[in-house]
Amino acid sequence: MIGIVASVIDGVLIGSVYGLAAMGLTLIWGVMKVINLAHGAIVVLGMFILYLMASALGLPAYGAIPVTIAIGFVFGVALYWIAVHRMIGRPELMSLLATFSVNMVLIGLGTAWWSTSPYNVPVSIPGVTWGRYTFTGTHIMAAILAAVIAGLLYLLLYRTRVGKAIRAVANNREAAELAGIPTTQVLSFAFGLGVALAGVSGTLIATLFPFTVLSGEAYQLKGFVVTVLGGLGNPAGALLGGIALGLIEGLATPFMPVSWIPIVEFGLFVFCLIAFPRGIFAFSKA
Amino acid sequence: MEVFKVLLLAAAAALAATAAPAQETLTIGFTASQTGALNNDSTAQMRGIELWRDEVNAKGGIKVGGTTYTVNLVTYDDESQGTRVQQLYARLITQDKAQFLISPYSSGLVATAAIISEQYGKVMVTTGGALEKTYQLGNKNLFQIYSGASQYLAGALQALREKNPNPRIAFVYEDDPFSKGVAAAVRELAKSMGLTLALDESYAGSTTDFTPIINKIISSNADVLLGGGHYADGATLARQLYEQKAGLKWVTLLVAPDSPKFAQLGDAAIGISVPSQWEPQVTFKPDFGPSPAQFTKAFIDKYKIEPGYHAAGGYAAGLILQRAIELAGSVEPDKVADALNKMDVTTFFGHTKFSTDPKQHGLQIGHQMVLAQWQKRNGQLVKEVVWPTDAKTADILY
Numbered sequence: 001m002i003g004i005v006a007s008v009i010d011g012v013l014i015g016s017v018y019g020l021a022a023m024g025l026t027l028i029w030g031v032m033k034v035i036n037l038a039h040g041a042i043v044v045l046g047m048f049i050l051y052l053m054a055s056a057l058g059l060p061a062y063g064a065i066p067v068t069i070a071i072g073f074v075f076g077v078a079l080y081w082i083a084v085h086r087m088i089g090r091p092e093l094m095s096l097l098a099t100f101s102v103n104m105v106l107i108g109l110g111t112a113w114w115s116t117s118p119y120n121v122p123v124s125i126p127g128v129t130w131g132r133y134t135f136t137g138t139h140i141m142a143a144i145l146a147a148v149i150a151g152l153l154y155l156l157l158y159r160t161r162v163g164k165a166i167r168a169v170a171n172n173r174e175a176a177e178l179a180g181i182p183t184t185q186v187l188s189f190a191f192g193l194g195v196a197l198a199g200v201s202g203t204l205i206a207t208l209f210p211f212t213v214l215s216g217e218a219y220q221l222k223g224f225v226v227t228v229l230g231g232l233g234n235p236a237g238a239l240l241g242g243i244a245l246g247l248i249e250g251l252a253t254p255f256m257p258v259s260w261i262p263i264v265e266f267g268l269f270v271f272c273l274i275a276f277p278r279g280i281f282a283f284s285k286a
Numbered sequence: 287m288e289v290f291k292v293l294l295l296a297a298a299a300a301l302a303a304t305a306a307p308a309q310e311t312l313t314i315g316f317t318a319s320q321t322g323a324l325n326n327d328s329t330a331q332m333r334g335i336e337l338w339r340d341e342v343n344a345k346g347g348i349k350v351g352g353t354t355y356t357v358n359l360v361t362y363d364d365e366s367q368g369t370r371v372q373q374l375y376a377r378l379i380t381q382d383k384a385q386f387l388i389s390p391y392s393s394g395l396v397a398t399a400a401i402i403s404e405q406y407g408k409v410m411v412t413t414g415g416a417l418e419k420t421y422q423l424g425n426k427n428l429f430q431i432y433s434g435a436s437q438y439l440a441g442a443l444q445a446l447r448e449k450n451p452n453p454r455i456a457f458v459y460e461d462d463p464f465s466k467g468v469a470a471a472v473r474e475l476a477k478s479m480g481l482t483l484a485l486d487e488s489y490a491g492s493t494t495d496f497t498p499i500i501n502k503i504i505s506s507n508a509d510v511l512l513g514g515g516h517y518a519d520g521a522t523l524a525r526q527l528y529e530q531k532a533g534l535k536w537v538t539l540l541v542a543p544d545s546p547k548f549a550q551l552g553d554a555a556i557g558i559s560v561p562s563q564w565e566p567q568v569t570f571k572p573d574f575g576p577s578p579a580q581f582t583k584a585f586i587d588k589y590k591i592e593p594g595y596h597a598a599g600g601y602a603a604g605l606i607l608q609r610a611i612e613l614a615g616s617v618e619p620d621k622v623a624d625a626l627n628k629m630d631v632t633t634f635f636g637h638t639k640f641s642t643d644p645k646q647h648g649l650q651i652g653h654q655m656v657l658a659q660w661q662k663r664n665g666q667l668v669k670e671v672v673w674p675t676d677a678k679t680a681d682i683l684y
Contacts, residue, residue, distance in 0.1 A: 003505035
């Protein structure tokens, strides 16, 4: 029994990081109806920012978080103007292909620089031991930081003018334009924000597990499941969806071979698309 | 006068031709996983092959009768993918005109490459491919350097039995062909030794979070963990076992701990053991080629890193092929295959002998594996040979 509870707690801890990763994906979709297929590559970018700062420069691991947010934001805004801006309002396949191309370019560059060898950033924080089970300090810290960052995003969206503008553009771009909101700038800001969130989730994941240039794909796929669970375009739902996914993983693992977990996850993905197309947590939509 | 000049030139040319042996190029093709999940071990294997090429060519090449062949390696990145291996081996044979082949890394990719090499009747020396099944399909021109997958955990189980007659074993392995081959052998062996497996589960090679699996290992009350797969997953599993204080007395993982990079895990590496095809400390007396110490030194001089068994396997593949060509006195594939069939030699890599039984032609039947374990000596992480006892350089940590 303790094993099942431990598994569920671990699931919730990692689920909050999945949720943070998916928030970036869903924010971009919600505001500009673009599915960012470069999401996984940007998660990897966040991982390597941690690696460069902690291992190569010897700086404290969690100090990489504000740096990743800053770099991610600037990178995201640049990416918006280079690859996304001209695709806004066009068929969704266009932006899908554009961001997929960016994904291939980023992974290609990453492979050329770092190869596809695994990188490891040892981060040591005392964990909590319960019986024979240990919850590692890095998992607990990652969950806390994911919650804090999600809280800050909430404040930004609901307590600031720019947040109000983002929500207005997401709601009705033409009306926002008529109200005098510079919607193009708002779109680029939102894209930068989404990329920064993806990057920072990568940084947090890299404090937990070794990673390679190709690691982003797994988190991108989980991001899709989480956004569908939480409701496309709903950042708060994404966090809840991430926690729900972690919870399901944690609950299912003691009762079935771990190699079956992806089948459960993606089965759930299809089920949600059919039964709850607006997401299980649609009630909390902004 | 002009006629005299021409005659003089012709005479000089004839003299030169008789004085120096003919110099030709021998093209050997292979793919390496320069990118993708198998990158780490495959790169080591490629470095071993390239070191062999450099050393052979520095000595003038492979001498066959009056002809000396300079080795020309043609290689491509297979991206750790079977579909690329299929395309690239066909390309190596048809476009690059490779006369001989060396395999890619990993059992799954070797099996794929073998389909192409057999189709074209090319001799392929395989390294980094332990799974026996590939050699039991009636192939005629495949020759395996590694000990088979069934040998991987046999030593570990015997060594473990001496320390603990009734271990509770959790067996957790990657769901790739090689690890599944090892798994099938372990189940048989454990049964014949009267041991039961407290947990028997596979995981996807792309797994990055082993927390749920480690919780299951703890819940199964296991005190021993056997398993793993390749580098990326094995290194991650070892790190998380340490962080989650899994409380195991014995951990043997496939492949990953053999890489010198495994030491980057720091204290998480201590006590982790690995079945190894070769270690720098072995003391084989070679019939030809470098000694283990000479190979190790040359590798470190070139790449600034100690070789693991993947690198040694790469070099050995080249060396065995070279020997077969020299013994055959020809670069004709049939004659070289005959020489490989008759081969019974010891190199720095150990004993090499290929099965000629049609049911398992080319399977390695001479080579023996060792068990190595990461230990701390004078504050430094070092890999010691701990099994078999007559080859050990340190006692097992248990």
